[in-house]
Amino acid sequence: MIQAGALITDIGTSGPFVRVTFAAPAIASGLAAGRFVLADLGGYLRAPLFPARIEAEEFDVLISPRHAAAALQPGADVDLIGPLGRGFEIPAATERLLLVASADHLPVLLPLAYQNHQKPGFWEKPGFSTGFAIALLLSAPTAADLYPIRLLPPAVEVTIVTADGSAGQRSSILKRSDDLLPDLVRWADCACIAGDPATYPALAEIVREVRAGSGRRFAQALVVPPVACGVGACQGCAVSVARGTRLACTDGPVFDLLELR
């Protein structure tokens, strides 16, 4: 973890998101899905930014047009602290990875979806199947809120549910009659979740029903409360878990779904 300046090298759009590229060699190499940086964007607190694409010397974030970082311009310098936190940890023997995301949280999971492409051969080491499968269950209010699915690697099998039926099924992730989520949870041997924490208790109930006795960290979920220091000093970003409280900045922000309270 360091405090260092990053150069904005590119600004673009990806569907409803603004894409900002940060050149930050000393920080990018330590990032991973679910890890984050704290960016000084002028507010009293730094803003947590999660990488959607990670390269050796740079990373992209995908943010809402209303986010303070969306006003940055190429050539601007931004002070970053990072990399911070514990990200998603995919067990070595994983063969079927399930990603569950709401549209606005999908960018956090994108490094997992692109992992095959970023690290050629990564999945070919012993214990991995070269035919590694990734399924993505993506929910959104409407089609206009969706990340462009055509940009995802073809190997990622995408299921979309929208509240208004404008893309995919007219449904929600938690609608039990569809059995969408239980079927995918049954299929997967690791699940990574990024969405509204208010939905996590219901998701956890499904995981308990379908995968009773599943190992620790079978289902990992992102929780991002407001963060002040990012290093565990202020004790501000507490997250309630089964055995007390943990800090999102150092113990998380990715937690075992079944331990969250």
Place this chain on the structure above:
Amino acid sequence: MTIDLAPNHKAGLVLANPVMPAAGCFGLGTEYARLVEVEALGALVVGPLTAHPRRGAESPRLVPTPAGVLLHTGLANPGLSAVLRRYARVWARSPVPVIVHVAGTAPDEVASCCRRLAGVEAIAGLELGLPDTADPDEATAIVQAAHASAGQPLIVRLPLVWADALCQAAVEAGADALTVAAPPRGTAWYAPGNHFITGRLYGPFVLPLALRALRRVAALVSVPLVGCGGIHTVEDAQAFLRAGAAAVQIDGAVWRDPACLAHVARTLSSTVEPH
């Protein structure tokens, strides 16, 4: 350039620089190890600690406000014994003095904490945080309990609102120095949870409040004063020194810019004579 925050104590509390982090903002001493040039500072202020472990407040603890941030941790800490097991050796290697902040919960607990800490050589001083609700009698009881048990110099951190009302009682009860002041408390409406949260307020707006309190305290007591509250720049720190502070503590600014600690410390040491 050295400052003695406890000139009347047998051990003294000599700092090579007037700048330190404030309790509650810097953790227990290791969290910022990779981000802050500790050797540039006058001291580390770590904690707060209580005798027994405290789980602390439920989430959310942090509410951003238009003027800064409201933080309510509920004194979350692993308890004195666990902290000493893990950090006493770390503090012994610190290049600058370590001051441990003890939460002034009740006289008995404070006395117990101070007795345990008295034998820890790595600790150069204690800072005792008075409860925001303490009246002069309660403040006297808590400070006397700490003073009677502490081996190290004792700094008492005053609540901002009652700083001038409590400062003389704290000094008469044994405080070697005073920190003026603890962050003020406020209440914010937390819409997602449909409830209020009360906690300490951090932000640049605190500075004029704390500066006023320090000037009033400086007129009432003659022990060294540590200015604290809303310091974000060199100029902010200089204002406290001009108002009568011998040293300063930087609070919430550390979260946004950890490098500001060493920057303010180095700039002050090259430009400002101590009070």
